[in-house]
Amino acid sequence: MNKKKVVVIGGGAGGFFAAINLAESNPEVAVTILEKSGHVLGKVKVSGGGRCNVTHACFVPKDLVKFYPRGNKELLGPFHQFMTGDTMEWFEKRGLQLKIEDDNRVFPTSNSSQSIIDCFLGETKRLGIAVKKNCGATEITKTPEKWVVKTSFEILEVDAVIVASGSSKLIWGILEKLGHRIVEPIPSLFTFNTKDTRLRDLSGLVASSAEVKINGTKLKERGPLLVTHWGMSGPAILKLSSVGARILHEKQYKFSISVDWCFEYDEDEVRETFTGMKESHPKQQLQKTRLFQLPKRLWFSFLNYCQIPVDKNWADISKKEVNKLIETLKRGQFSVNGKSTNKEEFVTSGGIDLKDINFKTFESKLHSKLFIVGECLNIDALTGGFNFQAAWTGGYLAGKSIEFD
Numbered sequence: 001m002n003k004k005k006v007v008v009i010g011g012g013a014g015g016f017f018a019a020i021n022l023a024e025s026n027p028e029v030a031v032t033i034l035e036k037s038g039h040v041l042g043k044v045k046v047s048g049g050g051r052c053n054v055t056h057a058c059f060v061p062k063d064l065v066k067f068y069p070r071g072n073k074e075l076l077g078p079f080h081q082f083m084t085g086d087t088m089e090w091f092e093k094r095g096l097q098l099k100i101e102d103d104n105r106v107f108p109t110s111n112s113s114q115s116i117i118d119c120f121l122g123e124t125k126r127l128g129i130a131v132k133k134n135c136g137a138t139e140i141t142k143t144p145e146k147w148v149v150k151t152s153f154e155i156l157e158v159d160a161v162i163v164a165s166g167s168s169k170l171i172w173g174i175l176e177k178l179g180h181r182i183v184e185p186i187p188s189l190f191t192f193n194t195k196d197t198r199l200r201d202l203s204g205l206v207a208s209s210a211e212v213k214i215n216g217t218k219l220k221e222r223g224p225l226l227v228t229h230w231g232m233s234g235p236a237i238l239k240l241s242s243v244g245a246r247i248l249h250e251k252q253y254k255f256s257i258s259v260d261w262c263f264e265y266d267e268d269e270v271r272e273t274f275t276g277m278k279e280s281h282p283k284q285q286l287q288k289t290r291l292f293q294l295p296k297r298l299w300f301s302f303l304n305y306c307q308i309p310v311d312k313n314w315a316d317i318s319k320k321e322v323n324k325l326i327e328t329l330k331r332g333q334f335s336v337n338g339k340s341t342n343k344e345e346f347v348t349s350g351g352i353d354l355k356d357i358n359f360k361t362f363e364s365k366l367h368s369k370l371f372i373v374g375e376c377l378n379i380d381a382l383t384g385g386f387n388f389q390a391a392w393t394g395g396y397l398a399g400k401s402i403e404f405d
């Protein structure tokens, strides 16, 4: 009897995970991974700053989906089938040790993404999966019996196709021709460019409790804010860039934000702290005071911005100056002009419309035996291991659910 054949388009995270799980549960199927470039698992290699943030230690599906601005509703069912804990078990069963860091991100104990790559390559060898590099799919068509995948070298006739091509315009175009709807792809997880003088020479500084609002929208996020050479980054900004990906794209990345640099203290508490300093430490210079866990250099910069000499005593600070400081700390206005790539992790928001996918199996609702997983779909998440988790879950369910009569 002829072996059934399945082709996986894309030698990335989702593609390898799908291929391995398929070959393991269906040893009689011949599985081939087609990879356009000269090397597989390129993004895994550079992921998490070279350490690969594999997943996130959040073990309740309804909590996990909250990290997905796109895909939260659709991923709930799949996460009940294959969750973060399953990912950890999957790798650990294959001899790859993982660790949970303080912020719940999960990494290989080796601190090297190469461990993940070695694990995948070992598994493909063990299971006899063919990996063809420099072999991009250029066409996917259907005959009554088979799927036909064209590459620059050959035409493959197969029984099922798993598309795991990440954010590939070519493949989106092909899938659109097959009737799928596409949500316009745009970037997510980026940093904000601003040339504001308040942040000059403060690169590397972190304000641990910032709240950032995009003016004129309902978007606001809290968390550490990192000052960079070109503007602002850190969890608060990356979360905003993800949740607001589409709105910020529409604004062509030109907008204004309001920053509360110490959201844990409300305005009255800030004012009381200042008046308290006037009374309890009248002779202390402003520059000697550390308030609201603000980094010293940021405090100096704000004093400069408010034109208050840093060597002024608390006794001499005027009401007007107190008001200006409060305004600067609680509602600092910044103009953002453009975005920059977050080197640690970035993704594409947009892709195949989720209405066209059956999330029990990740099969297209339009075509039988055509599966689509990973970033090719309109699913993306905050930074922290969630994007890989979506690719593992999709790859696992697609791989496990392929059956032939």
Ligand SMILES: Cc1cc2nc3c(=O)[nH]c(=O)nc-3n(C[C@H](O)[C@H](O)[C@H](O)COP(=O)(O)OP(=O)(O)OC[C@H]3O[C@@H](n4cnc5c(N)ncnc54)[C@H](O)[C@@H]3O)c2cc1C
Pocket: 009, 010, 011, 012, 013, 014, 015, 034, 035, 036, 037, 040, 041, 042, 043, 044, 046, 047, 048, 049, 052, 053, 054, 055, 135, 136, 137, 138, 164, 165, 166, 167, 168, 170, 171, 343, 344, 345, 346, 347, 373, 374, 375, 376, 384, 385, 386, 387, 388, 389, 391
């Ligand atoms: C710098 C960086 C760091 C990241 N770090 C993390 C992290 O630590 N944790 C996390 O959760 N997420 C991280 N991400 C996001 C994560 O890498 C992606 O969400 C994930 O790789 C998506 O998997 P995928 O299989 O869908 O796509 P990819 O991993 O992008 O794989 C798609 C593959 O398909 C190939 N391909 C494209 N077109 C064709 C074609 N026509 N024929 C054949 N092959 C084709 C591509 O060359 C590629 O190898 C990071 C992203 C970047 C850019």
